[in-house]
Amino acid sequence: MTLKVYFDNGATTPLKPEVLEAMTPYFCEVYGNPSSLHSAGAAAARAVQSARETVSKCINAEPAEIIFTGSGTEADNIAINGVLSALEKIQIARGVNGKGHIIISAIEHHGVLYIAKKLKAQGYEVSYIGVDKTGKVNPQEVVNAVKDNTLIISIMHANNEVGTIQPIAEIAEKLSKVNSGRAQRVYFHSDCVQSAGKIALDVKALGVDLVSIASHKFYGPKGVGVLYVKKGVPVAPILFGGAQERGLRPGTENVAGIVGFAKAFEIAVENLDKNAEYVSKLCASLCNGILSTVPETVVNGSLEKSVSGIVNIGFKCIEGEAILLKLSQAGVAVSTGSACATDSVEPSHVLSAMGVDTLAAAGAVRFSLGCQNTKEEVDYVLSILPKIVEDLRKMSPLWKS
Ligand SMILES: *Cc1c(COP(=O)(O)O)cnc(C)c1O
Numbered sequence: 566m567t568l569k570v571y572f573d574n575g576a577t578t579p580l581k582p583e584v585l586e587a588m589t590p591y592f593c594e595v596y597g598n599p600s601s602l603h604s605a606g607a608a609a610a611r612a613v614q615s616a617r618e619t620v621s622k623c624i625n626a627e628p629a630e631i632i633f634t635g636s637g638t639e640a641d642n643i644a645i646n647g648v649l650s651a652l653e654k655i656q657i658a659r660g661v662n663g664k665g666h667i668i669i670s671a672i673e674h675h676g677v678l679y680i681a682k683k684l685k686a687q688g689y690e691v692s693y694i695g696v697d698k699t700g701k702v703n704p705q706e707v708v709n710a711v712k713d714n715t716l717i718i719s720i721m722h723a724n725n726e727v728g729t730i731q732p733i734a735e736i737a738e739k740l741s742k743v744n745s746g747r748a749q750r751v752y753f754h755s756d757c758v759q760s761a762g763k764i765a766l767d768v769k770a771l772g773v774d775l776v777s778i779a780s781h782k783f784y785g786p787k788g789v790g791v792l793y794v795k796k797g798v799p800v801a802p803i804l805f806g807g808a809q810e811r812g813l814r815p816g817t818e819n820v821a822g823i824v825g826f827a828k829a830f831e832i833a834v835e836n837l838d839k840n841a842e843y844v845s846k847l848c849a850s851l852c853n854g855i856l857s858t859v860p861e862t863v864v865n866g867s868l869e870k871s872v873s874g875i876v877n878i879g880f881k882c883i884e885g886e887a888i889l890l891k892l893s894q895a896g897v898a899v900s901t902g903s904a905c906a907t908d909s910v911e912p913s914h915v916l917s918a919m920g921v922d923t924l925a926a927a928g929a930v931r932f933s934l935g936c937q938n939t940k941e942e943v944d945y946v947l948s949i950l951p952k953i954v955e956d957l958r959k960m961s962p963l964w965k966s
Contacts (some may be wrong), residue, residue, distance in 0.1 A: 566667030569896030572851075574782075575725050575759065575875055575933030576900055580825070581784040587828040588786065590820035599818050600809065609820050617920035620791055622835045625767040630794040632810045636757035637779030638676040640792035643803055643813055644754045644775040645680050645719055651799035652716050659748075661714065666690040668710050668718040670731070671918040676777075677719050677756055678914070684722070688716070699867040700919050708739040717752045719852065722771075723760035726915040726931055727866030728875030730760065737772025750788050752798060758782055758790075763841065763872050774798045778830075780822075783933075785829025789822035823901050827905040840936045844873040847934050847943055852876045853949040859954050865921055865929055874902070874935060875941030879921065880928040882964040883957040888930050891953040897946055900931045924963070 571579070582802060591612060597605030599613050617628045626743070634640040654916075656665060671693040685691045692710045694702050702720060711718075718740065723730050733755050744750050754775040762783025768776055776793040780786055792813070793801050797940050807815030831839070835905040841962055855878055856862055880888060885901035892899055907915060916926040932946075958964040 567896060568898060570938070570945055571898045572932045572934055572938065572942075572946065573898045573900050574935035574938075575931060577781045578784045578935055579937065580786060581829060581832060583832065584785055584825050588821040588825040591824050595820070599820060600807075602903065604872055607762055609818075612820055613823050615659040616823045619831050623830045624778075624793060625769050626793050627796065627832050628798055630793055632811075632813050633697055633793060633818060633826070634790040634792050634814050635788060635819070636790045637756070637777050637782075638790075639735065639814070640777035640779070641674075641676040641719075641754075642680060643792050644777060644794075645677065645684075645717060646754050646803045647800035647813060648717050648754070648763045648775070648798070649684070650803060651923050653729075654801075655749070655799075657671040664690075665690040665716040666692065666712050666714045667695060667716060668692045669891045670694045670696065670720045671701060672696055672724055672915040673719065674725055674756055674758065676758075685860045694720070696729070696815060696918050698920050699870050700727045700915065701870065702731055702736075704732050704739050705734040708737050708743050711740075711743050711751055715751045715933035717750070717754060719754040719756065721756040721759070722766075723757075723764070723766055723872035724866075724915060725759045725875075726913060727877045727919070728759075728871030730870060730872055733773060734770045741772065750904060759875075760872055762830060763837070763874065765837060768793055768795070773822070775800075776847065780826035780829045783829055783833040786825040789826045789870055791826065808851070836936075841873040844934055844936055844938075847938055847940065848874055848876050848932075850940065851932060851934065851943045851946065852878070855941065855950060858947060858951045863925065865919065875931065875933045877916075877929055877931045880930065880954055881925060882961045883928050883954065885930045887957050888928070888953060891957065892946075892950070895949050895953070897949070901929060902932070911935050
C-alpha cells in the first residue's frame with residue numbers, strides 16, 4: 566500500500582521545495598570548506614554566517630550565540646554535558662565534593678533522558694520532576710528541587726508525545742530569584758525541538774540559557790541542529806578535533822544543511838500564526854471525529870494546552886502498535902509514543918508520568934499533523950479508523966471482559 570496520509574510530523578516532516586531550492590547550490594556549486602582561506606571557502610563561510618544571522622533573528626538571539634550541530638539530540642548533549650564539563654573545573658577549584666546535581670522533567674525526550682541516565686551512572690545526582698495529567702510540570706516544584714549542588718535544569722518546551730507546552734518562562738523567572746543568592750548559578754536548558762517553528766521562540770522572553778532545535782521537525786533537512794548558548798554561559802567542548810562552531814561542534818560544517826535549516830526556520834516563523842491556526846483546526850476535527858465515532862477512547866494530555874499538530878489518543882483494550890500497523894496497511898502513517906522508542910516494550914515514560922494506567926497507555930496512538938495535511942486526509946482516516954478499532958477489539962480478550 567502506498568502512503569496516502571502522513572500523520573507523523575512529530576517524527577519528522579517532508580522538506581519544503583523552497584528549502585531544497587535554497588540548499589541546492591551548496592552541493593555542486595558552492596562546495597568549498599568554510600575553513601579554507603581561498604574564495605571557494607569564503608563563499609561557503611559566508612553562507613554559514615548568513616544562516617547564523619537568520620536563525621538568531623528567528624529566536625531573538627545574537628549570531629554569536631548560535632552553534633550549528635548535527636541534530637537536536639547532539640545539541641542536547643553539547644548543552645548539558647558541555648555545561649557540566651565547564652563547571653566541573655570551577656567546582657574542583659572551589660573544593661566542592663561530588664559531581665553535582667541536575668534536574669530534568671520525567672517526560673523529556675530520550676535525547677535528554679538518556680544523558681541524565683549516563684550522568685547518574687557517572688556519579689551525578691538526578692531529580693526527575695513529575696507532571697500533572699495533562700503532562701505539565703509545576704514551576705514551583707522545579708525550583709523547589711534546586712539544592713546547593715545543583716548545576717543545570719533541563720525542561721523541554723513542548724512534549725513530543727502529547728504536545729504539552731511547559732511554562733518555561735515561569736520556571737526561568739522563579740529560577741532567577743533562586744540564582745540571585747547563589748555562588749554557583751543554576752543554568753537552564755530547554756529542548757525546543759518540538760516547539761520551534763510551531764510556537765514563538767524568543768529566548769529572551771523565555772529566559773533560558775541554552776536551547777536545542779532541529780530543522781527536520783519544521784520542513785527543513787535532517788541531520789542539522791542548533792544549540793543556542795546565551796552569551797557568558799560556560800560550555801566546554803565534549804567533542805574534539807577542530808575549531809568550528811567555537812570549538813563546540815568540531816568537524817566540517819554541513820553547509821547545505823545549515824542553509825536549509827535557516828530557510829526552513831525563516832519560512833516557519835513567517836507563517837507561524839497562520840500555520841498554527843490551520844493545523845489546530847485540522848487536529849481538532851480529527852480528535853473530535855475519533856472521540857465521537859470510536860467508543861472508549863480518551864485524549865492523553867490536553868488539546869488546548871498542546872503545541873499545534875499533536876494529538877495523543879488512547880484506545881482502550883487494544884495495542885497502539887496493532888492500530889499503527891492496520892493504519893499503515895491502509896496507507897496512513899502514525900506513531901505510538903515517540904519514533905525513537907518503537908523497539909521498546911515498556912509503556913511510554915511520558916504517559917506513565919501523566920498517570921495514564923499501563924493498560925490505557927498500551928493503546929495510545931500519536932497523530933501528529935502538519936501544514937501540508939488536508940481535511941480530506943482527516944476524513945479518510947476517520948472513514949477507516951472506527952472499523953480498524955472495532956475489528957481489533959473483537960480479537961481482544963480485554964475488550965470482551
Ligand atoms: C525529534 C526530537 C529530538 C531529536 O532531534 P533529532 O534531530 O532527531 O536528534 C529531541 N527532542 C525532541 C522533543 C524531539 O521531538
